[in-house]
Amino acid sequence: EPEVTQTPSHQVTQMGQEVILRCVPISNHLYFYWYRQILGQKVEFLVSFYNNEISEKSEIFDDQFSVERPDGSNFTLKIRSTKLEDSAMYFCASSVGGDSSGANVLTFGAGSRLTVL
Amino acid sequence: AQKITQTQPGMFVQEKEAVTLDCTYDTSDPSYGLFWYKQPSSGEMIFLIYQGSYDQQNATEGRYSLNFQKARKSANLVISASQLGDSAMYFCAMRERTGGSYIPTFGRGTSLIVHP
Numbered sequence: 001e002p003e004v005t006q007t008p009s010h011q012v013t014q015m016g017q018e019v020i021l022r023c024v025p026i027s028n029h030l031y032f033y034w035y036r037q038i039l040g041q042k043v044e045f046l047v048s049f050y051n052n053e054i055s056e057k058s059e060i061f062d063d064q065f066s067v068e069r070p071d072g073s074n075f076t077l078k079i080r081s082t083k084l085e086d087s088a089m090y091f092c093a094s095s096v097g098g099d100s101s102g103a104n105v106l107t108f109g110a111g112s113r114l115t116v117l
Numbered sequence: 118a119q120k121i122t123q124t125q126p127g128m129f130v131q132e133k134e135a136v137t138l139d140c141t142y143d144t145s146d147p148s149y150g151l152f153w154y155k156q157p158s159s160g161e162m163i164f165l166i167y168q169g170s171y172d173q174q175n176a177t178e179g180r181y182s183l184n185f186q187k188a189r190k191s192a193n194l195v196i197s198a199s200q201l202g203d204s205a206m207y208f209c210a211m212r213e214r215t216g217g218s219y220i221p222t223f224g225r226g227t228s229l230i231v232h233p
Contacts, residue, residue, distance in 0.1 A: 035223075043162070043208060043223040055218040089160060104150055104212045104219050108162035 002026040006092050006109035014117055016081050021112045023075045023092030032075045033093040033106065034067065036060070043091070049075065050097070082116045089113050120144065121211050121224035128229050130199045137184070138194045138227045140209030150212040151192040152221065153183065157205040165207075168192060199231045 005024040013019050025032050034046040047057040047067055054067065066078045075094075079086055090113075093106040122141045130136040142151065153165040168176045168183045176183040184193040196203055209224045 031218075033221075042225045043210075045220055045222060048218055048220060050218065056216055056220050091162060093162075104221065105152065105164055105167050106162075106221055107164065108154075110161045113160075 002107075004092055004094055004107050004109035006090075006112050008112055009110065010113040010115070012115045012117065013082055015084055019079045019082055019086075019114060021077045021079075021090050021092075021114070023077070023109055024073055025075055025092065025094035026107055027073075028096065029094035029107070030097040031055075031095045031104075032069070033095075034077045035091045035093060035108075036088040037091065037111075038088045046077075046090075079114075082114075084116050087114055087116045120213070120222050121209050123209055123224035123227050125227045126225075128227055130196075130229065130231055132201060132231055132233050133198055135195060135197045136199055136229065138196070138207050138209075138229065140192045140194065140224060142190050142192060142209075142211045144190075144211060144213045146213040148214070150219075150221075151183070151185070152210040152212070153181070153192075153194045154208045154210060154223075155203075155205045156208060156226070157202075162208070166194065196229075201231050201233060204229060204231045 007022045032049040037043045045058050047061045048055045064080045069075050089111045091111045092109040095104050149170045151168045155163045166176050166178045166181045168185045175185050180197045182195045206226045208226045210221045212219045212221045
């Protein structure tokens with residue numbers, strides 16, 4: 001069964017360092033998302049990406065965050081200067097998109113746990 | 118205001134019994150979708166079931182069914198014949214149009230513990 005792949009599974013970094021989280025979405029999916037989940041809390045939307053550009057972003061997704069799809073398969077989330085409060089599990093997800101029922105079902109990756117010290 | 122409300126922070130059920138996890142939602146978009154995801158202790162998010170706002174029948178997937186009551190804006194998940202492996206966090210989510218896109222937003226989750 002096709003899956004969304006995320007690397008690294010766990011990253012520990014010092015405050016102020018740049019972090020790049022990588023995702024390989026399912027190949028025929030057109031919509032890509034990043035969500036984060038602070039330990040034990042709700043799953044929060046960060047950003048969605050379609051047709052090589054950001055389609056929506058939340059208030060959390062400030063100037064410290066960026067996304068890109070550099071080579072048509074990878075989808076990356078960059079945090080320029082990490083803060084302690086960026087410690088969370090970051091989930092990549094993708095969906096087929098379109099109007100059919102279930103087309104917006106998100107398939108999630110296993111997550112990348114970011115720990116900022 | 119919360120768009121997705123899960124009022125049960127924790128639920129307990131005996132193995133082999135059925136359990137209902139509550140979810141209410143709020144939207145003005147007539148074309149929305151509702152999802153349930155399971156998050157076991159290992160952390161991954163596993164899709165369980167989907168209901169579109171125009172679907173006439175309640176969605177079912179194996180032991181999972183969605184009790185969709187549109188007028189009440191509720192989309193409760195029913196798990197029949199609970200198994201020990203069902204112990205996990207369960208998240209209700211709604212997809213609605215935000216700007217030009219459909220963005221799924223999640224509730225706070227319900228922790229389900231299945232007792233032997």
